[in-house]
Amino acid sequence: MTTTALTTRYAAGSGVSRAPQPSGLADVIDLILDKGLVIDVYVRVALVGIELLTIDARIVVASVDTYLRFAEAVNRLDLESKDDAKGLPDLLGGMEESGAKRKTSGALEGAKSTLSDLFSSDDEDEDEDDEDRDGEEEESRPRRRRAQTRRRSGDGDRPRRRRRSSSRE
Amino acid sequence: MDAYVYGVLRAPEGAWPAREGVDGQDAGLVTHGHLAALVSDAPTVPVKANRRNLTAHSRVLQEVARERCILPMRFGVVMPDREAVVRELLEGRADELRVELDAFEPYVELDLRVICPEEVLLRAVVAERRDVATLRDAIGGKPPDAAYYDRIRLGELVAEAVSAKRETLTSRVAAKLEPLAVATDVGEALHEEMLANLAFLVARDGIAQFDDAVERLGKDFGSNVSLRYVGPLAPHRFVTLASESGVQAWA
Numbered sequence: 001m002t003t004t005a006l007t008t009r010y011a012a013g014s015g016v017s018r019a020p021q022p023s024g025l026a027d028v029i030d031l032i033l034d035k036g037l038v039i040d041v042y043v044r045v046a047l048v049g050i051e052l053l054t055i056d057a058r059i060v061v062a063s064v065d066t067y068l069r070f071a072e073a074v075n076r077l078d079l080e081s082k083d084d085a086k087g088l089p090d091l092l093g094g095m096e097e098s099g100a101k102r103k104t105s106g107a108l109e110g111a112k113s114t115l116s117d118l119f120s121s122d123d124e125d126e127d128e129d130d131e132d133r134d135g136e137e138e139e140s141r142p143r144r145r146r147a148q149t150r151r152r153s154g155d156g157d158r159p160r161r162r163r164r165s166s167s168r169e
Numbered sequence: 170m171d172a173y174v175y176g177v178l179r180a181p182e183g184a185w186p187a188r189e190g191v192d193g194q195d196a197g198l199v200t201h202g203h204l205a206a207l208v209s210d211a212p213t214v215p216v217k218a219n220r221r222n223l224t225a226h227s228r229v230l231q232e233v234a235r236e237r238c239i240l241p242m243r244f245g246v247v248m249p250d251r252e253a254v255v256r257e258l259l260e261g262r263a264d265e266l267r268v269e270l271d272a273f274e275p276y277v278e279l280d281l282r283v284i285c286p287e288e289v290l291l292r293a294v295v296a297e298r299r300d301v302a303t304l305r306d307a308i309g310g311k312p313p314d315a316a317y318y319d320r321i322r323l324g325e326l327v328a329e330a331v332s333a334k335r336e337t338l339t340s341r342v343a344a345k346l347e348p349l350a351v352a353t354d355v356g357e358a359l360h361e362e363m364l365a366n367l368a369f370l371v372a373r374d375g376i377a378q379f380d381d382a383v384e385r386l387g388k389d390f391g392s393n394v395s396l397r398y399v400g401p402l403a404p405h406r407f408v409t410l411a412s413e414s415g416v417q418a419w420a
Contacts, residue, residue, distance in 0.1 A: 016383050016384050016386075016387035016396045016398050017398070018279070018380060018383070018398045018399065018400060019397075019398065019399045020231060020235065020399075020400075020401075021227065021228060021231050021399065022227060022280070022399050022402075023397065023399070025220055025223065025224075026359050026360070027280075027282070027359070027397070027399070028223050028224055028227045029223060030356065030359055030366070031227060031280070031402070031405045031406070032223065032226055032227050032230075032241070032243065032244040032405060033218070033223070033243070033244050034243065035243060035405045035406050035408075036176075036240075036241040036242050036243035036244070036403075036405045036408060037176070037177070037240055037241065037242045037243065037246075037269075037408050037409070038242065038243040038246065039242075039246060039257075039258065039262075042174075042246050042247060042248050043243060043245045043246050043247075044214055044215040044216065044245060044246075044247050064321055066324065066328060067320070067321045067322075067323075067324025067325045067327075067328060068320055068321060068324055069324065070291075070323070070324035070327040070328055070331075071308070071320040071321070071323040071324035071327065072320075072324075073287065073288075073291055073327075074291050074294070074295060074301065074305055074323060074324075074327055075305060075308065075309070075323075077288065077291055077292060077295060079292075079295065
């Protein structure tokens, strides 16, 4: 089993333990960066400081790169030695082909685009010279959670959803 | 001095412990009538969204949330000074805040993420999807260039199957736990190995029961899947209060 800082939360030996705080930066960001009460006039965050890594790790859908990576990973699998990894539990199984062919929709597809949008304004038109820089100002607009699109930072042509305050530039 | 705002709660009685918050500043209370805001000085504006500050914002809120209901602000809310916090937030939005506090008082947020190593996931996909297995075998011996479009097609099928799994698993987990919660939020997977990213709003006195249900779920999953279970949290994924639209109900 993969164990990185981001994964396992098992109590020794048995069961699942409840952690009092989110354990990784990605989880923290998921929790507080675009969720919670907001009085939009007053949200003033410098976004240059956030590790872009957390964004790169975010799931990417429908790109040739992703497909090729998946294909390579599947081709690499050594199916002869699969006994140990045999079987995801019942909860995970039972996927019929018809179900798999259906276009995914709903909650998981209706992803929040907000996080990558937050970063896009940084890598597009600000120097990435880190958190010591003062003067950038982002003003958050109220948004619906789970916007209907998912974007990846680095795409060139996505709509800008965040507005920049001009008063401090 | 600018005031960084963490959240709003009912003005507590008794002493309030200082906690180190954003930019290393002490987070303390500003009260007005029955409402209080948890704030700290903000020497640097805009606040840097770095690891230390993000973690501090979350830590302060979760420490309070363990004891009592607090409506969490989004990261980065800074008001011109503490007077403005009283005037524009605690006084100006008093009615809405009371409604939200009443609604959330008995509840905490519990987050549950389901993680599965990619290899396990892919093995399951190959085992269950004949089209994937067949195409994989067909590509097997060919040089990469010759099979370029087949590879793309294979990856596409796999991505599709993984998405379907994610969706199936998310609904199944949600179905098992929803009866123990008053609201559920389905979030986006944060990385490719994440199969479900769920948040539940659960009565404070129902946490133990929810723990048991999660534990049973963990046993059902076995060792190939890990659960990341966090809480009690302030109801980040359920509160909404936007200045243009006023209070929105969470359920």
